[in-house]
Amino acid sequence: MDVPAPVLRMSGIGKQFPGVRALDGVDLRLLPGEVHALMGENGAGKSTLIKVLTGVHPADSGTIELAGRTVSFAGPLEAQQAGISTVYQEVNLCANLSVAENIFIGREPRRRGRIDWKRMRARAAELLERLELDVDVSAPLSSYSLALQQMVAIARAIDVEARVLILDEPTSSLDAGEVRQLFHVMRRLKEEGIAILFVSHFLDQIYEISDRMTILRNGRLVGEYLTRELSQVTLVSKMIGQELAELERLHGEARTFDRPLVEARELGRTGAVEPFSLTIHEGEVVGLAGLLGSGRTEIARLLFGADHASSGEVAVGGVPAALRTPRAAMAHRIAFCSENRKRDGLIPDLTVRENIVLALQATRGWTRPVPRDQQDELVGRYVKALKISPPNPEHLVRNLSGGNQQKVVLARWLILEPRLLILDEPTRGIDVGAKAEIQRLVAELSDGGMAVLFISAELEEVLRLSHRVGVLRDRRLVADLPNDDTLTTDRLMETIASGGRA
């Protein structure tokens, strides 16, 4: 088969950080009009490779060729001017400015030094039309969904005659419909001959969109493969370097539980979630499924007292309880791992130990500090149990990978030995290995009698873990389904789509 000349060729790239060999002789080539997936676990060197490519870090060895010419960039701006644009996981735009301005700021069309707003809006509208997006370009960016903001970021990236577009985990906060929209845009760009480098943790998405993939492991190249010639199982085993036993269905049976722990009756909050009733029993894993913004997180926040309920009541262990603040919820031994670990959960400048002890300290009050040897003992135990790596409790949390940060959040709450553990998207943006570990942990905890409310955008994950699944749609709990043999992802999907009426 004939292969066109690559737009970009990186060969023998090496990068050394203090104490770590981040990249070692890695090759990567991008062909025009192809979506190329960069695969690997957290810490495999994907981000470092992208940073070397875009000039954030200089390479220690190796060469980068763009359209046959050797290049080296001093920064992302220079890379962008050469036609290599990057769109990151977090949307790096200014939500207070208009859509048009976000696309053009820094290179606005001007006439005699004066910004030509009319031409700017016209060009922005033209560009978004090319991506088949229907957007009012003079509206502030904040009035659009995260997915659309991401498209605007892409529009900004391709306006500068991009030859290479790097999408670094663009889909991790999008729901299924939004991902479809993004893929549509990606296919269009592909047709225009742009080479796209795509990073994602969702294997299904990789198989749907990518033509070719490069796999990294521990900073080394495993190989380059055509996506259609590599099965998912082989891919995963190549990524983690060992055969992965098929992730077994951890619970997947509808058991009956008879000891209700937390009962919500007609609990609701105006504008956030409509009144719902939900009972969580001891030892039960209740999954919450629904699209982004369907009210999943809102339910969790109500049960944890992070938001005030405007109606209804909660009983814990059969006794009515007022969960008005997180402190009150914690007193009933309810714990909440939030969705946004960076913003709500972790303090990046503290060490692993300090982060883990935080919640325990909060329950004791500041007048009774947790003795240091007790801290070390507890933290040591959880670092080992959860396989937090590096296993050094004095490491700063910000230097940990996403999966390990998530484990730190988990450890913090597990120390309190909660009766109900609320997990909001605990496996988002983390790699397959860590995901499996966290899932197994949830199963173990519930076998030990802990109740778990498990929220995830991945329906398979919800199905694999839960005894019962609550389905949300448009801020309403539309169904409460036992997880028996008849419950499949297809049926969940139908329930979400039909709103439980069928």
Place this chain on the structure above:
Amino acid sequence: MTTAILDRLGARGRSVPAKYVPVLVTAGLFVAMFVVGGIRYEGFATGQVILNVFIDNAFLLVVAVGMTFVILTGGIDLSVGSVVALSTMISASLMAGPGWPPYLVVPLVLLIGSALGLVMGYIVHAFDIQPFIVTLAGMFLARGLCYTIGTDSIPIEDPTFTAFAQTRIDLFADLWISPSVVIAAVVVLVAAYVLHYTRLGRTVYATGGSEQSALLMGLRVGRTKVAVYTISGFCSALGGVLLSFYMLSGYGLHAVGMELDAIAAVVIGGTLLTGGSGFLLGTVLGVLVLGLIQTVLSFEGTLSSWWTKIFIGLLLFVFILLQRLFSARRRT
């Protein structure tokens, strides 16, 4: 009465873009105060009353324009009052002592003010220190420098300077303004142009919206931050010159607390203290509202001037709460 108007404006706000709502609220407040004043007091509802507000607050307006730039980037400049005082002091002492002519003194003063702003901006940017603390230091420094020049009030007797200060520019129908008002108006127009039509201005908004994003979009964030403090320093110095016209003296105790008046005007004008959102027109309206409160109190006659502070305090509370409500509604 006022709340009823606020409510009505808020309700109508759904048809206007959300970003204009705070400015409209302030405009409504200004109109309401003017109407109420006109009904209560004889001789209040005249054009000259509004022009007098401009004449008495031209210096504050110029200072608040500089402050708007800084607050739009998400920063704050506490040094403005002291820089105003220092400017009056340098002007007065140079004209009184060595007898320098105004056309030398004024540019020098503007240069000193800009330089002070430049240095503070550079420190904020280069060492990544909170602007609050850097400009607090600048505030003490400039105020202290006033007293090294002299501890007493120095009168300005330069004939050119006083003649210019006392000029009346007649408009139609017995209305008049001072040259300071013209200068302030030019500053406002230039600043509005810069904010809306230049890369510098748009980078100011982007920086206030999200500094991290602005950096990643390849904007010159550092240069912009230094620029806004320089602009604020320049505006403070110019405000100082206008205050010298108004007071015809230089004194280390001039403009004590003016930084807070300027911040209040900007906030009442609808600019978010966190940056990225607001209009210069709002700042103009903010200054007008503050000025009109004083006018109303002087027409009332029986109330002491401290009531000004009380009203400004109450207004600030209301506006900060309003901002909170609007931003909360936008998020949901």
